[in-house]
Amino acid sequence: MAENQNQPLSAWMTDHQMSAAELADAVNAAVAQFTGRIGTTSERTVFRWLSGENQWPQERQRRALELVTNLTVEALGFRPRGKKGTTEPALSEDPDVRRRQLFGVAAGTAAAAIPLDQGRPSRVGTSDVIRLRDGVERLVALDAERGGNGLEQAALAGAAEALALQKQATTQRVRQRLFALASDFTATAAWSLIDAGRLDGAGRHLDRALTLAGLAQDSEMAMQTWNLRAMLARQRRDYAESVAASEAAQATAIARRSPLHTSLAHARTAVGLAHSGDARMALRWLGRAEDALAKADLTRPASTWISFYGPAELYSLTAIVQDVVGRPAEAEAASHRALAALPQSYRRNRAHTTARLALAQLHQNDVEQACATSGTVFVIMAGTPLPGRMRQLLGDFQRDLIARAPSARIAHEWTDRYRTEWSSS
Structure with a gap:
């Protein structure tokens, strides 16, 4: 590997599964957008960028690279020769404009998230x-x-x-x-x-x-589908199908070669087995998920759909399995680990894991603490309607609260306090 290899550009191409020839084609198409003529960038040109032989592409190529990648050329690892730490004025639009394009949809309609061609x-x-x-x-x-x-x-x-x-x-x-x-x-x-x-x-x-x-x-897209099929079956309480779908996910080519994908498929199998009542096998598959994740290179770029999965999500799934098989103390510990590891941007996942934590506490008869913990779900999701799956989980909490509360008072207080936020969500 060349000493001056352009690692940022190489990482972007790996993340987007793009070959040198494909990047050259994309750059040439982008040049046509603002000049009216297809560019002349070749596969060899891209290899020279990657090796560091060409550290500052032509002006049209720089502008096209920014259009293709939505990154500045500096972020892609390019620097003018002889100018350390300084660059020419950026050719691309203001980065703040890009950020507004990326996240501004949150304040408007979801449809704006897809930049459809006119x-x-x-x-x-x-x-x-x-x-x-x-x-x-x-x-x-x-x-x-x-x-x-x-x-x-x-x-x-x-x-x-x-x-x-x-x-x-x-x-x-x-x-x-x-x-x-x-x-x-x-x-x-x-x-x-x-x-x-x-x-x-x-x-x-x-x-x-x-x-x-x-x-x-595409085996990765097939695995994504089987993973969701397992989740859907579990929501429907068809646990046999949930396990079967998880096993289908395990059989995909991507799961056979990627420890990260293997770990997710194993963890999903563990959840299905736990709900099926097979505690011993559920814990065994959970152990396999942990072993596989330990072998995964978490610094390697992963596809967008599986970006949610890592130590935090495995802790969250562990909490579900442990609680379902009757080990609420272990479930509570796993929930705390998940919350500590979750990125701040995963707000929905944080709220969902918090609700699971409240259930684990309730299943240990720590009723007051469980009520306090469940209340933070509404704080985390403030300003956003609760997804239906989360409302169902809080419904499970309320039912267990009524069954376990030493008196009806605390259950009624919890319901009275959160009825408006819960039902309006």
């Missing part, structure tokens, strides 16, 4: 793949912040555009990537319904997502 392009290539992948990432950011409720239509619009564009794809590789994006968007639509507690339409979306993953020949 015209039908004559050439469909890598730049279109990147643009639509950015749309997936925006939906994932919204889901982490407020939950999946309300994202279904935006996700389906993204899927529809990806399917329309694949008909005009310049190469078979681009066509397959667009099928994969259509699968990703469709699975996101299914997740929106699952998180909202609207389960009827989710299965139909997942069937479609799995078909599209097959057309894309």
Whole structure:
């Protein structure tokens, strides 16, 4: 590996699964957007950028790189020769404008998260793949912040555009990537319904997502679909199907070669087995999930859909398994570890894990502490409607509270205090 290799650019290409030839095509298409003529960047040019041989591309190429990646050329590792720490004025738009484009949708409609093309392009290539992948990432950011409720239509619009564009794809590789994006968007639509507690339409979306993953020949998209199928089955209390779907996720090519994906599939299996009443096997699969995650390189870029998974999520799933199999003290400890490890941007996950913590405390008959903990769920999600899945979890809490409270008073106080926020969500 060359000493002066451009690591930021290399990392971006790895994260976006892009070859040197594909980046060259995307740069040339971007040049055409502001000059009217296709650029002349070659695969060899990209290799020179990566090796550090060319540390400052031509002006048109710099501008095109910023359009393609949505990053400044400096963030991509480029520097003018002989000028350490200084650069020419940036050619791209104000970074604040980019941030508003990325996150401004949170204050408006979810549909704005997908930057749909207004015209039908004559050439469909890598730049279109990147643009639509950015749309997936925006939906994932919204889901982490407020939950999946309300994202279904935006996700389906993204899927529809990806399917329309694949008909005009310049190469078979681009066509397959667009099928994969259509699968990703469709699975996101299914997740929106699952998180909202609207389960009827989710299965139909997942069937479609799995078909599209097959057309894309993309095992990762197939695994995402089986992972969501396991979650949907568990929500429906069909625990046998939940375990079967988790086993299908384990059988995908990506799960066989990636410890991160293996760990998630094992953890999902553990949850299904716990609900099925097989405590011994549930704990065994949980151990396998821990072992697999210990082998995963968490610094390596991962696909957007699985970005939620890591130590914090495994702790959260551990808390569910431990509580379901009758070990609430271990569940409480796992919930605390999850909350300590969760990124601040995962607001919905933090609220959900807090509700699980309250249940674990309640199952140890620590009623007052459980009531106090559950109340913080509303604080965490303040200003955002509670997703249906979270409301159902709080419903479980209320039922267990009524059953376990030493008197009806504390249960009535909890219900009276949070009825408005809970029901209005």
